[in-house]
Amino acid sequence: MDDKYLIIKSIAENSDGIVTTKQIEDAGLNRTIIKNYVNQDLLVRESQGIYTLSSTLVDEYKLLQMRSEKMVFSYGTALYLHGMSDRVPRLLDVTIPQGYNVSRIKKDHPEVRFHYVRHEWWEVGLTKIHTPMGAEVILYDKERCICDLINHKKHIDMQLYTQAIKEYFKSSADVRKVLKYGNIFGIEEKIRTYMEVLT
Template sequence: MKTDLIKNIIKENNGIITAREIKSHNIDSWYLTDMIRKGELERVSRGIYFDPTFNNFDELFFLQKQYGKCIYSYQTALLLHGLTDRNPFINEVTVYQGYNAWRFKNKVNVHQIKKDWYQIGITYVDTIMGNTVTVYDMERTICDIVRDRKKQDPEIFSKAWNLYLKKQNKNIWRLRE
């Protein structure tokens, strides 16, 4: 019975479940341990488990499940919005200043921003695997890249800007904010 509930949660999350989700449903963590022992689940990281029957392990979704305060930005956001065709060498996220990002700074390129600006331009986008992740909107991403232009590839920005101008759902006035 409890195992069926766990499997339903896993199906809703495209193969991923967290210990926090188990606790919120008042299910003992013993069930997770039992499912791991039977080979029905794999422990990916502390508190995060993956069903190996799902062939679509989504790295972007997994990272945000693990570190909820990170927001995809810069070149990763360009990719998610369809403003570049290049996969970044390393994914880029933004957190607010003062957030302790030491746990995941080796996995991604971490940018820090003032806490007042952290919430501006947050939106949600589906990854290639169909999972929803938190990302900065197109306008915020363009502004971030312009602000940090000395560290950015000018070719990527130029292509992103041209693709942005062709988008139907753009909001050029928002760039002034």
């Protein structure tokens, strides 16, 4: 293997097996070499500007999130990553700001369910976690997940809803934080009712 490929391989190995055109260019390499490595089956083109090492098993959560910095794992997917649901998501839930264009991602990823929120709500509760494969991804914290469940109860699977709500309020509740979020989303009284019943 040549030196240029070894540089790309090193970048990818430090980025969960994923490398971008920008990272390659930032390393002083010309983007035109990428096509050669794809043709040699050393790199796999996953989407525009995103490549993986053909020899590496890549984390699907990380790969999806690299398509857009505005996609945050939420609802059932975030609950699973937090260990609040034992159900491996069949559909991946992500939340994005209203008006943000994800038409290309939707086309490429029918397994993703998009939720839209106001711009000022999108950042509430952002945090990071490691996936089962060890990659770091962005998702909503437990308190934001609980607020989203309560706010959209009609659209949530009841088993998922009940398990997460009970587990949260009986074990890991951060009362101040969840009430603060509840105030932002206008559901503080609903949250207080759950707290009275479940704690």
